Amino acid sequence: MLRPHKISNLSRAFVLHARTLEQLDARGLADGLEAVGRPLDSLRLFGRLTIELSTLRSRFNHLLVIPQYEVEKALQRRAVEAGxxxxxxTELTGLVQDADGVTEVRGPGGAAGSLRAAYVVGTDGMRSAVREAIGLPFPGRSAIRSVVLADVRLAEEPENLLTVNAVGDAFAFLAPFGDGYHRVIAWNRARDVPDGEPLDLDEVKEVTRLALGRDYGMHDARWMSRFHSDERQAPAYRVGRVFLAGDAAHVHTPAGGQGMNTGLQDAANLSWKLAAVVQGHSDAALLDSYQAERHPVGKAVLRSSGGIVRLAMAKRPWELALRAALTAFLNTVGPARRRAVGQITGIGYRYPAPRGAHRRTGTRVPDVALEGGRLYETLRGGRFVLITPESYEDQGARKDRLAVQRWASDRRTTVLVRPDGYVAWAADSADTARIEDAVARYVG
Incomplete structure (x- = not known):
């Protein structure tokens, strides 16, 4: 894996949502991250809209406040253990595809070299060299310019774990690192300057006071910077043997904390499919489903994060009236509020299903109880999980790819769960022949 730099603490992401925590749980990482981060069971937007997360049908019915670098360290440890x-x-300088795929790189000190791989996944950010190498455009626009970032100490501890508000032209967000410093993300619409314009602590304090009413006695800034936030999405996440994920495939405003989460969910979707194809258990056509499943999610995240920012920064009377009406609607209409929560947390998305498929096909499966334990514990083997009401013995040589479990309840539906926790196939009643056919078709 090419990595331009070692892990940095200058990360922008600070939250893990329920669906991402579930995906990390399926890899045995969630409990360790929960021990490091701090849970938050509700969000408050626009001063009036309260989003309760404690009602989520998930083991992780909260938002976990944790710096991105802690997540990266956990993933890196697991990757190293996996070899x-x-x-x-190491810089990617070119990419040429053939029957197997070749990546040309230039190493430390400018030494030329090359790496050969069956597939390439570009997770190299907004300015992706992989995306450029395969000739994909990145259409979109800059949504917010001259956002200020700072890591500071505070003389006064904020009342809430996450502090966020917008007033008039100003927006500010505060989140703790856990080491005595807080990250400040702030924006003053009235001060639109280039990213390279010098930034001092007085400006950070001023815009924070405008948005939050006070600056909490900020001092001892260890880092400050400006950046601009774009809304962009690649038209395709795959070209031949090359794939895009995370910010290389889509970027959007930080509203809702969905950026890192969406990228990790991209990876969870693609990884098991690549493994199945590389190991010869599935046809390469399976990889086409990555685009079909994840591109619509990326598009939806662009819409929702952009919508939150525009509502937060509402200024004109008609904009303020629209925000007030929407806030009242979401506060009083349960189904609409649950749908909004499902989008932000990621648990509400479902993937397209073939015509005539069972109604559960393509839906996320929560961490249900099984006779042999929890579902997501069983998924830690990177296998499909077949959940049946009756005993079933797999007749194929699939022990390394299929775990068979029985419901801990009296449910009668038979469900084949993909390694990423979504339903591949289901039937309200199924005999051994039907189950064997489904297992052969999806597990290989």
Whole structure:
């Protein structure tokens, strides 16, 4: 794996949502991250809209406040244990596809070299060299310019774990690192300057006071910077043997904290499919479903994060009236509020299902109780999980790819769960022949 730099604490992401925590749980990482981060069971938007997360049908019925670098460290440890070879300070300079795929790179000190791989996944951010190498455009626009970032100490501790508000032209967000510093993300619409314009602590304090009413006695800034937030999405997430995920495929405003989460969910969707194809258990056509399943999610996240920012920064009377009406609607109409929560947390998305498929096909499966334990514990083997009301013995040589479990309840539906926790196939009643046919078709 090419990695230009070692893990940095200058990350922008600070939250893990329920669906991402579930995906991390399926890899045995969630409990460790929960021990490091701090849970938050409700969000408050626009001063009036309260989103309760404690009612989520998930083991992780909260938002976890945790810096991105802690997540990266956990993922890196797991990758190293799995034998991943990280190449630091290595730049991708070109990419040529053939029957197997070739990546040309330039290593430390400018030494030329090449790496050969069956597939390439570009997770190299907004300015993706992989995306450029395969000739994909990145249409969109800059949504917010001159956002200020700062890591500071505070003389006064904020009342809430996450502090966020917007007033007039100003927006500010505060989140703790856990080491005595807080990250400040703030924006003053009235001060639109280039990213390279010098930034001092007085400006950070001023815009924070405008948005939050006070600056909490900010001092001892260890880092400050400006950036601009774009809304962009690649038209395709796959070209031949090359794939895009995360910010290389889509970027959007930080509203709702969906950026890192969406990228990790991209990876969870693609990883098991690549493994199945590389190991010869599935046809390469399976990889086409990555685009079909994840591109619509990326598009929806662009819409929702952009909508939150525009409502937060409402200024004209008609905009303020629209925000008030929408807030009242979501506060009083349960189904609409649950849909909004499902989008932000990621648990509400479902993937397209073939015509005539069972109604559960393509839906996320929560961490249901099984006779042998929890579902997501069973998924930690990277296998499909067949959940049946009756005993079933797999007749194929699939022990390394299929775990068979029985419901801990009296449910009668038979469900084949993909390694990423979504339903591949289901039937309200199924005999051994039907189950065997489904297992052969999906597990290989």
């Amino acid at each position: 991943v070879d990280f190449r630091y300070e």
